[in-house]
Amino acid sequence: MKRKVASRRLNRTCICCNKSFVKGEIYYIERNVLKEFGEIFACEYLxxxxxxxxxxxxxxxxxxxxxxxxxxxxxxxxxWKTIAGEDYVKExxxxxxxxxxxVV
Ligand SMILES: [Zn+2]
Ligand SMILES: [Zn+2]
Incomplete structure (x- = not known):
């Protein structure tokens, strides 16, 4: 998680409380890169x-x-886990x- 200072009013808001950020306010940015189904998705949130x-x-x-x-x-x-050898069938x-x- 990177600490940043808003250089202007940000379009995005805090993912938890929906707070908006004005110029000069501190925010943290988190970048997650997920790999699913052979494709790479990057998601960023404040x-x-x-x-x-x-x-x-x-x-x-x-x-x-x-x-x-x-x-x-x-x-x-x-x-539930996907059955070995099956793509969508779970047990x-x-x-x-x-x-x-x-595990209980
Ligand atoms: Zn917040
Ligand atoms: Zn427990």
Missing amino acids: VCPRCKYENERKGERRKQFIESGKCHHPITDEI PSHTECCICGE
Whole structure:
């Protein structure tokens, strides 16, 4: 994530809170390059300093929670996987905790 200063009013807004940026304001830009189906997609999004901070704090808290081993896996999700040799046919593979990602 790159820190930048708006040189003019930006057309794009913060992806999290929809805040707009005027000249002189600090914003962060994140560029993701995805490769799917043999094609490359680049997507860029802007994040305001407040949302960046919030996300980092949440990420840190989540990490501490997981590392402490306190997760009782309250929310689980069935993970479906594509069957080997098939392109679109999926079958249930396993159940995963949505919070810590452990297989339950
Ligand atoms: Zn924001
Ligand atoms: Zn869990």
